[in-house]
Amino acid sequence: MDHVKALIIKFVMVAVVLGIVLTGMYDGEFSDTLLISAVLTILAYVVGDLLVFRKAGDDRERNADHSKRNGIATVSDAVLTFFVVWLMGKSLFINDGDVLAASFISAIAIAVGEWFFHKYLDGHVFDEKHAHSRVK
Numbered sequence: 652m653d654h655v656k657a658l659i660i661k662f663v664m665v666a667v668v669l670g671i672v673l674t675g676m677y678d679g680e681f682s683d684t685l686l687i688s689a690v691l692t693i694l695a696y697v698v699g700d701l702l703v704f705r706k707a708g709d710d711r712e713r714n715a716d717h718s719k720r721n722g723i724a725t726v727s728d729a730v731l732t733f734f735v736v737w738l739m740g741k742s743l744f745i746n747d748g749d750v751l752a753a754s755f756i757s758a759i760a761i762a763v764g765e766w767f768f769h770k771y772l773d774g775h776v777f778d779e780k781h782a783h784s785r786v787k
Contacts, residue, residue: 653776657700661768662692668760669736673744677753683743691735695765699728704769705777721769729762 666688673679673687704724707716736757740750 657768657772657776658692658696660771661696661700662688664764664768665692665695665761668764669757672753672757672760673736673740676756677744677749679740679744679753683739687736687739687743690739691732691761694735695728695731695761699724699731699765700769700772703727704772717770717773721766724769725762725765728765729758732761733758 666685669684669688669691670681673684674681704720707720707723733754737750737754740753744750
C-alpha cells in the first residue's frame with residue numbers, strides 16, 4: 652500500500668508541474684500533459700526510485716549515505732524527465748523549440764520535487780523499521 656500512496660503523490664507532483672509548464676506556459680493539450688505525466692511517473696518510479704535511489708550506496712551505510720543516494724537519483728530523475736518530456740512532446744506538440752525549453756524547465760522543477768520525494772520514500776516506503784512496525 653505504501654508504494655501505491657507514493658505513486659499517487661509522485662503522479663500529483665509530476666502532473667502539477669507538467670500542467671503548469673506544458674499546458675499553462677506552452678499551450679499543450681491537457682490530455683497530452685496527463686499522458687506524459689502518467690508515463691513519466693511510472694518510468695521515474697521504477698528507474699529513479701526503485702532502482703537508482705533504493706540501490707545506490709552501501710547497504711551498511713544506508714542512512715548516512717542518504718544525501719549521496721538522493722543526489723544521484725535526483726540527477727537521474729531530471730535526465731529521465733528531460734528525455735521523456737522531450738520525446739513525447741515532440742510527437743504530441745508542434746513546435747520543437749518550445750518542447751526543448753519545456754523539457755528543460757520541467758526537468759529542473761521535477762528534480763526539485765524529487766529531492767523531497769526521496770526523503771519521503773526513505774522515511775515511509777523504504778524504512779525497514781517503519782515497515783516492520785506496521786506488520787505487527
